[in-house]
Amino acid sequence: MATEAFVKPVVPNGHDGYEDEDEDDIPLVFKRTSNTASTTNRSRPIDNAMRNSVIGSTKSPPPMRSPLTSPNRSASSSARSSMMKPTTLPSSSSVQRSTVKSPLRDDRSVVAKERNGLGKAPSVSKSDDEDSEDDKPLSARLKMDSKEVTKQLSSSGRGSTQQAVQKSNTRPQGLSDNTKKKVLDGRATVSSTVQTKTSVGTSSTKPVHNEQKRPLVNNINRNGLKPKTEGVSSQAPAKRPLEKGSSSNQSSVKRPKLSEPARPVKVEQGSHNAATQDAKGKNLDASKPLRANQATVKEDNSDDDDHVPIASRMKLDSSNNKSSSSKPSSSKTIASSSRIIAKKPNKWVKDSKYSKSSKSLPSGDGQTKWKTLEHNGVIFPPPYKRHGVKILYQGKPVELTPEQEEVATMFAVMRETEYYNKPKFRENFWNDWRRLLGKNHMIKNLDDCDFTPIYEWYMQEKETKKLMTAEEKRILKEEKLKQEEKYMWAVLDGVRERIGNFRVEPPGLFRGRGEHPKMGKLKKRIRPCDITINIGKEAPVPECPIPGERWKEVKHDNTVTWLAFWNDPINPKEFKYVFLAASSSLKGQSDKEKYEKARKLHNYIGSIRAAYTKDFNNKDVTKRQIAVATYLIDKLALRAGNEKDDDEADTVGCCTLKVGNVECIPPNKLKFDFLGKDSIQYVNTVEVEPLVYKAIGQFQAGKSKTDDLFDELDTSKLNAHLKELMAGLTAKVFRTYNASITLDLMLSKETRDGDVPEKVVVYQQANKEVAIICNHQRTVSKSHGAQVEKLAVKIEELREQIKELNIDLDRAKKGRTPLMGSDGKRKRNLTPEALEKKIMQTQGKIEKMERDMQTKEDMKTVALGTSKINYMDPRITVAWCKRHDVPIEKVIYKELHQSHRFATLETFLCIAIADI
DNA sequence: TATCGGACTTAGGAGTTGGTGG
DNA sequence: CCACCAACTCCTAAGTCCGATA
Numbered sequence: 001m002a003t004e005a006f007v008k009p010v011v012p013n014g015h016d017g018y019e020d021e022d023e024d025d026i027p028l029v030f031k032r033t034s035n036t037a038s039t040t041n042r043s044r045p046i047d048n049a050m051r052n053s054v055i056g057s058t059k060s061p062p063p064m065r066s067p068l069t070s071p072n073r074s075a076s077s078s079a080r081s082s083m084m085k086p087t088t089l090p091s092s093s094s095v096q097r098s099t100v101k102s103p104l105r106d107d108r109s110v111v112a113k114e115r116n117g118l119g120k121a122p123s124v125s126k127s128d129d130e131d132s133e134d135d136k137p138l139s140a141r142l143k144m145d146s147k148e149v150t151k152q153l154s155s156s157g158r159g160s161t162q163q164a165v166q167k168s169n170t171r172p173q174g175l176s177d178n179t180k181k182k183v184l185d186g187r188a189t190v191s192s193t194v195q196t197k198t199s200v201g202t203s204s205t206k207p208v209h210n211e212q213k214r215p216l217v218n219n220i221n222r223n224g225l226k227p228k229t230e231g232v233s234s235q236a237p238a239k240r241p242l243e244k245g246s247s248s249n250q251s252s253v254k255r256p257k258l259s260e261p262a263r264p265v266k267v268e269q270g271s272h273n274a275a276t277q278d279a280k281g282k283n284l285d286a287s288k289p290l291r292a293n294q295a296t297v298k299e300d301n302s303d304d305d306d307h308v309p310i311a312s313r314m315k316l317d318s319s320n321n322k323s324s325s326s327k328p329s330s331s332k333t334i335a336s337s338s339r340i341i342a343k344k345p346n347k348w349v350k351d352s353k354y355s356k357s358s359k360s361l362p363s364g365d366g367q368t369k370w371k372t373l374e375h376n377g378v379i380f381p382p383p384y385k386r387h388g389v390k391i392l393y394q395g396k397p398v399e400l401t402p403e404q405e406e407v408a409t410m411f412a413v414m415r416e417t418e419y420y421n422k423p424k425f426r427e428n429f430w431n432d433w434r435r436l437l438g439k440n441h442m443i444k445n446l447d448d449c450d451f452t453p454i455y456e457w458y459m460q461e462k463e464t465k466k467l468m469t470a471e472e473k474r475i476l477k478e479e480k481l482k483q484e485e486k487y488m489w490a491v492l493d494g495v496r497e498r499i500g501n502f503r504v505e506p507p508g509l510f511r512g513r514g515e516h517p518k519m520g521k522l523k524k525r526i527r528p529c530d531i532t533i534n535i536g537k538e539a540p541v542p543e544c545p546i547p548g549e550r551w552k553e554v555k556h557d558n559t560v561t562w563l564a565f566w567n568d569p570i571n572p573k574e575f576k577y578v579f580l581a582a583s584s585s586l587k588g589q590s591d592k593e594k595y596e597k598a599r600k601l602h603n604y605i606g607s608i609r610a611a612y613t614k615d616f617n618n619k620d621v622t623k624r625q626i627a628v629a630t631y632l633i634d635k636l637a638l639r640a641g642n643e644k645d646d647d648e649a650d651t652v653g654c655c656t657l658k659v660g661n662v663e664c665i666p667p668n669k670l671k672f673d674f675l676g677k678d679s680i681q682y683v684n685t686v687e688v689e690p691l692v693y694k695a696i697g698q699f700q701a702g703k704s705k706t707d708d709l710f711d712e713l714d715t716s717k718l719n720a721h722l723k724e725l726m727a728g729l730t731a732k733v734f735r736t737y738n739a740s741i742t743l744d745l746m747l748s749k750e751t752r753d754g755d756v757p758e759k760v761v762v763y764q765q766a767n768k769e770v771a772i773i774c775n776h777q778r779t780v781s782k783s784h785g786a787q788v789e790k791l792a793v794k795i796e797e798l799r800e801q802i803k804e805l806n807i808d809l810d811r812a813k814k815g816r817t818p819l820m821g822s823d824g825k826r827k828r829n830l831t832p833e834a835l836e837k838k839i840m841q842t843q844g845k846i847e848k849m850e851r852d853m854q855t856k857e858d859m860k861t862v863a864l865g866t867s868k869i870n871y872m873d874p875r876i877t878v879a880w881c882k883r884h885d886v887p888i889e890k891v892i893y894k895e896l897h898q899s900h901r902f903a904t905l906e907t908f909l910c911i912a913i914a915d916i
Numbered sequence: 917t918a919t920c921g922g923a924c925t926t927a928g929g930a931g932t933t934g935g936t937g938g
Numbered sequence: 939c940c941a942c943c944a945a946c947t948c949c950t951a952a953g954t955c956c957g958a959t960a
Contacts, residue, residue, distance in 0.1 A: 366957085505950070513928075513951065560923065568951095575922070576950080590924080639926095640954065648952080677953055678927055716918090719955070732925085732954060778928065783943080863928070865946085870926055 369561050369586065373535055375490035375499065377542030377551075378564050378578055379483070380526070381506035389457040392450035393443050407433050407522055410509045412451035413458045419511060419519060428520035429509055436522075490563060490580060498581035499563060504531070510570045514649040514679025523569050528552070530566040561586050571647070582869075595873040597728055598736040604726040605737070609634065611725065616691035622712040626721050628695045629654050629710055633734050636684065637773045639677060640715040640731035651675045654731070655715050660705030668693040682775050739770045739871035747880045759884050763877075763891045768859065770867040778863040784856070791853045798846045802839055809835040868892070 384406040390397035391408055400408060411429055419425040430446040437443055468476075487502040507525040510518055528549040533542060537556040544550050552566075564578040580586050601608075608630070615627030632638050633654050641653020652661060652674050661674035670693065671685040688696075699709050715731065722729040746766035751759060808818040808827065812835055818827040830838070874892075881888045 501949075503949090511929095511951080516951090562923070565923090570951095573921075577923070579924080587925095594925085642954065644953095651952085653953080678951075680928080714918095715955075730955065735926095776927080781943090787943080866927060 366559050368558050370492050370536070370558050372494065372538060373490065373492050373558065373563070374539035375535060375542065375563050376486045377533055377545065378502055378504050378531065379487040380504050380528075380545055387454075387457055389453045391454055392452070394448045395450070397453075398443060404433070404436050406507070407436055407509075408449075408451065409454050409458070410507070410522075412454035414509065415451065415455050419509075422519065424515070424517065425509075425520035428518060429522070432520075432522035492580065492584070492586065495585065497584040497586070500579050500581040500584075502578060504566070505576060512649060514651065514675060516649045517647050518570055521570055526566050526569070531564055532566070533564050534560065534562055594733075594736060595740065595875070597733050598740055598873065601726060601729060601733050601737045602741065604729070605634075608725050608729075613689070613691075616689065616695055622717070624695055625699065625710045625713045626718060628692055628699070629713055629718055630722070631689070631692055633731050634738070635688075636672070636686065637735045637738050637775070638682075639735070640718065642715050649675075649679050651677060651679055653677070653715075655710055655713050655718055657709040658705060659700045659703045659707050659709050662696055662700070662709060664693060664697050664700070670696060676775065680775060680777050735774060736871055736873075739774055739867055740873040740876060742770050742773060743767070743872045744876045747876065751880070751884055756886055756890060759886050760890050763880070763886070764864070767864045767868060767872070767891075768862055770872055771862050771864050774867050774871060776863040776866040777861050780860045784860050788853060788856060791849055791856070795846055795849050795853070798842050798849070802842050802846075805835055805839045805842065809839065 384402060386402045386405060387409070388405075390399065391412070392398070411433070414420050426446055433446075434441075434443075443449060484502070488499055489496050490499050491497070504526045505523070508523050510516075510521045510523050512519045528544045528546050529552050531551055532553040532555060533551050534555045534557055535541060536558070541551075541554050562577040562579055565575045568574040568576050582588075582591075612627040612630045612634075615623050616631070618624045618627065633640070639653035641655035641657065643656065644651070652658065653676065657672075657674060661672060663671040663673070665671055665685065668690045669685055669687050671683075673681070673683045676682045696709070699711070703709075703711075719730045722731065722733075743766050746769055747762065750762045750765065752762075804819070808830070809832055811818060812830065812832045817829050820827070877891060878888060880886070881891065
């Protein structure tokens with residue numbers, strides 16, 4: 001390893017996207033596309049299933065080899081040393097993770113693994129090599145040398161770290177068995193080592209493998225924390241009472257949906273173990289050194305270092321990490337490749353000639369975001385057009401003013417939605433509409449109103465629209481475009497950029513998600529006098545599109561990126577902003593910064609995990625809560641969980657979890673059940689480090705179900721703590737990091753030789769894993785049941801056909817003619833060979849349909865788009881596509897890849913390759 | 917230190933579109 | 939050629955996080 005250390009290892013698979021730092025340099029501008037979300041559906045069944053997993057399984061990990069990780073990775077990693085080294089990260093993290101499996105991870109297993117740091121590539125195999133060639137170059141290019149790494153590190157703020165690091169390192173040798181095991185897991189490399197002791201286990205999951213387990217847990221046990229039972233202070237003021245008592249309550253309350261148990265953990269160990277082992281083995285070697293130290297540290301000192309910023313403690317191992325690998329087949333390849341790569345990368349990275357960086361990065365707050373900004377303001381929805389259809393009140397038609405009719409229409413058209421019959425929705429609507437009707441209006445209550453006439457008018461309008469010819473539709477579309485064209489673009493620093501939401505939100509009834517207390521309230525029409533425009537000083541102020549009216553205010557603030565804003569009519573304290581589109585350089589830049597931060601976390605994750613593991617039994621309750629919360633955020637990808645007002649839906653994140661949201665299941669499993677963002681239910685049962693389990697029990701002691709689990713904690717305290725560990729680190733970075741590392745790991749691990757469709761499936765599986773980890777759900781489409789049924793029917797028909805064909809085959813062999821078909825027609829007289837061929841083909845069809853059906857079922861509640869757009873570093877995807885000759889458009893949709901972000905990446909990659 | 921204001925990112929669902937299998 | 943469905947786009951709600959202020 002050592003040798004390799006500097007070289008960037010090529011990742012076998014090559015991926016590395018993540019790892020490469022270079023990319024950083026890359027000019028890319030990421031732009032994001034707009035969203036994509038998938039469909040709707042809210043069910044969340046899936047999740048459950050998927051989610052459950054154990055976080056840390058205790059078992060010792062079997063030796064697996066992670067392809068990636070292991071050797072190659074190590075090597076490579078080392079190479080990357082800098083970043084990602086899988087080793088590094090993984091290590092620590094890995095260790096933990098591995099140990100633990102996060103439930104999530106289970107499925108997520110993969111993820112876990114990744115996180116662990118694997119690097120990427122399992123081994124590159126020969127085949128890989130080939131790919132690797134591409135890969136290599138790229139990856140290699142991307143990656144930095146160790147030196148670079150170092151630089152980065154330092155830049156990242158390690159500075160002081162070193163010292164700290166040292167401390168941590170110090171411990172090295174002493175890894176406990178546990179540690180070793182962890183290490184073995186592969187994840188462990190350096191960091192792992194460190195952690196090892198404490199090891200939290202993280203989950204690593206391999207998709208399949210996950211199971212492997214994670215030594216961590218075990219380790220933990222050894223550590224044997226004693227749980228203190230004491231109490232946590234129970235002060236917990238309940239921040240927001242759950243409504244129901246139990247956590248679950250929430251869920252229940254808000255979303256009835258699933259409560260299923262999570263899926264069982266998945267996986268299984270089986271396969272992976274092997275991998276793991278390998279990895280471990282490898283890792284060990286390499287890793288031990290550094291991280292071990294750290295890890296070791298842990299308990300002992302437990303407190304010692306506390307003060308030391310983790311960051312400082314950490315250092316990278318970059319060099320260290322690299323090492324291990326050995327093994328496998330890939331090694332050769334890797335090595336060689338790595339070298340090559342290494343060189344390139346540097347260049348690459350550094351070269352920033354390509355980088356477009358010309359623009360100033362936005363980044364920090366208060367910083368200048370632009371020098372000149374021109375735009376034409378916003379476009380307003382057309383004024384209300386009266387239809388004159390009357391509603392019935394107690395059976396009689398009622399005359400309404402246009403204003404009253406407009407709001408009545410908003411309500412009428414929602415008849416087929418879930419909102420329509422919700423008491424809160426009706427109540428809020430009625431309160432606002434009644435105000436419009438006036439005190440003396442004949443309509444005295446909503447229940448006596450019959451909106452059917454308006455609903456029918458609306459349906460008819462819809463039908464009419466549908467019946468328009470394609471030509472008519474095209475003309476309408478063009479007209480609309482012509483009207484809006486001038487509002488669609490802004491010129492920022494001389495560059496024409498698309499504006500994201502240049503249309504002012506039209507009036508309507510508020511559709512909050514979950515059990516939102518304000519659902520049904522009237523969202524009034526926004527007028528120019530509600531809008532503040534932000535534009536360059538030199539630019540002409542946009543003309544107010546509504547004659548006789550004027551903007552509320554015109555500002556020239558170049559420290560912000562918004563072009564206009566107005567106060568949210570539903571929550572006047574909040575704002576609605578008009579920003580540039582995701583494809584703009586401004587958004588792309590911040591996107592890139594986001595991924596860079598996640599990458600940087602890769603270098604710190606080992607020490608961070610070691611640090612929080614050490615604090616699982618810290619005597620200071622606040623520290624203990626921070627440690628456990630960080631663990632949950634890291635392992636389960638939970639959101640931070642800011643405090644919320646009472647006039648918002650009752651949802652929680654990590655810091656706002658209620659006692660009732662977490663159930664302790666002996667010996668060391670935790671069942672989470674709560675409503676998260678958008679009132680999406682999160683149900684997951686995971687095995688955690690025994691110390692975590694104990695700590696949770698302590699935090700719950702003496703409290704009611706609606707009290708805060710982490711009563712000493714809030715997001716600002718948590719983030720302040722995280723910032724001590726790594727500059728710029730906040731809770732959400734863990735989500736980005738774990739999502740990207742998971743993608744990377746899964747891709748490198750699962751990609752095999754094969755045709756493009758097969759590779760695309762691998763990508764989708766990886767994407768799915770990430771979505772599960774992040775709990776991105778969608779509701780099951782209305783037609784899902786019918787679609788599945790249809791497939792089932794077809795499969796049955798094909799089976800019948802096979803039966804008939806077999807009969808015909810028997811007859812044909814005996815020289816007889818086929819029987820009449822089920823349709824009564826005479827069949828062609830085929831030779832036995834032809835019949836056999838036909839049977840085979842039909843069998844193949846059945847198999848494909850069964851697979852499709854399974855996939856459809858598996859994916860019915862998983863939303864892939866959100867993670868693709870917001871969490872998975874596009875560089876990983878691009879690098880993988882290049883490496884494996886998969887056209888980028890097969891895995892990324894158009895708009896996404898058209899966006900600068902991807903275009904740039906591709907360019908970047910091409911350049912890198914050429915360089916080589 | 918807790919709150920609040922402010923600025924941005926992340927999220928799911930509705931609506932639209934275009935590719936494709938029958 | 940048509941119907942269907944998956945893939946997108948659009949929309950806007952709902953989070954995160956930071957810095958200022960009380």
